[in-house]
Amino acid sequence: MKNGHLINREISWLSFNERVLQEAMDKSVPLVERIKFLGIFSNNRDEFFRVRVATIKRMTKMGSKTQKLIGEKPESILKKINKIVIRQQERFDVIYGKLKNELKKEQVYIINEKQIQEKHHKFARDYFHQKVLPSLAPVMISKNSIFPYLKDKSIYLIVKLINKKRREHSKHSLIEIPTPVVSRFLVLPSVNNKKHIILLEDLIRFCLNDIYSIFEYDTAEAYTIKITRDAELDIEEDMSASITEKISKSLKKRKKGSP
Numbered sequence: 001m002k003n004g005h006l007i008n009r010e011i012s013w014l015s016f017n018e019r020v021l022q023e024a025m026d027k028s029v030p031l032v033e034r035i036k037f038l039g040i041f042s043n044n045r046d047e048f049f050r051v052r053v054a055t056i057k058r059m060t061k062m063g064s065k066t067q068k069l070i071g072e073k074p075e076s077i078l079k080k081i082n083k084i085v086i087r088q089q090e091r092f093d094v095i096y097g098k099l100k101n102e103l104k105k106e107q108v109y110i111i112n113e114k115q116i117q118e119k120h121h122k123f124a125r126d127y128f129h130q131k132v133l134p135s136l137a138p139v140m141i142s143k144n145s146i147f148p149y150l151k152d153k154s155i156y157l158i159v160k161l162i163n164k165k166r167r168e169h170s171k172h173s174l175i176e177i178p179t180p181v182v183s184r185f186l187v188l189p190s191v192n193n194k195k196h197i198i199l200l201e202d203l204i205r206f207c208l209n210d211i212y213s214i215f216e217y218d219t220a221e222a223y224t225i226k227i228t229r230d231a232e233l234d235i236e237e238d239m240s241a242s243i244t245e246k247i248s249k250s251l252k253k254r255k256k257g258s259p
Contacts, residue, residue: 010052010077014084017044021088024095031102038096045085046153046228053081054230108195113206116198120188124198127186128207132200135178138211140171148174152229155179157201159208161217171215177201177224 023029024037059066059074066074100110116124138159139148150156155177163169177184177200186203188196201224204211208220 008071008077008080010048010056011080011084013048013052014081014088017041017048018088020044021091021095024099031099031106035099038092038099041092045088046226049228050152050231053078056081057230107193108197110197110199111202112198113202116188116206117191117196119191120196123189124186124203124206125210128203128210132178132182132204132207133210135181136175136204136211139174141174142172150227151176152227155201155224155226157204157222158225159212160221161212161215162219162221163216164218169216171217173212175204175211175222177204 020037020041024034024041026034029037056074056077060078103110141147157175157177159173159175161171161173163171179200182200184200186198186200188198190196198206201222205222208222212220
């Protein structure tokens with residue numbers, strides 16, 4: 001059979017994950033389950049990049065022989081993957097926005113650090129100092145320092161402390177979000193029967209001044225990043241092993257994989 005009659009397995013897998021996204025759109029599915037489907041979609045995609053995309057990227061360095069193994073140039077497959085993933089992420093964002101609106105109808109609000117009401121300030125700061133701050137280990141970053149190792153699956157805040165008068169004195173820092181020991185979500189006290197939920201990284205953004213009070217700066221910016229590392233599979237084995245076998249073996253190798 002000609003290659004034109006075949007669907008590349010990476011593209012086929014993305015189509016499968018698209019169906020998970022469709023479940024999150026289905027209004028006949030309970031709201032809580034639809035939110036869970038968004039989480040499943042994201043976790044599936046992360047694993048796809050760790051295992052499949054990482055392998056294809058390494059194939060690009062092996063020359064023309066890989067085309068015989070997979071039926072087309074790995075560079076071509078990567079372009080197709082990127083195009084589909086970008087489209088799926090745009091769709092994800094739209095669905096997430098709609099689900100947030102549906103949660104509002106149930107008097108549940110997902111907020112960020114700029115939306116915390118004044119009546120919640122004390123509770124948020126007390127929780128931060130008691131539960132979160134002891135688990136934080138901010139690392140200052142400079143041109144002369146060795147950039148810290150970033151762990152697979154971990155979420156970080158990249159922080160910039162801006163000195164408006166002396167820009168050259170602006171500083172950069174890295175904070176690992178302590179999700180292994182602190183819940184990713186904080187439910188704030190109800191107000192007028194309304195529930196407000198804030199992500200852990202947004203709570204940390206709210207309390208940045210409490211972390212960096214010893215530094216001179218005017219404003220602070222903080223951006224969330226998540227690291228996905230190469231699972232470091234053997235390429236020849238990868239072409240024949242099942243996805244379950246590949247993922248199982250890759251878990252033992254992942255800690256040192258390339259980002």
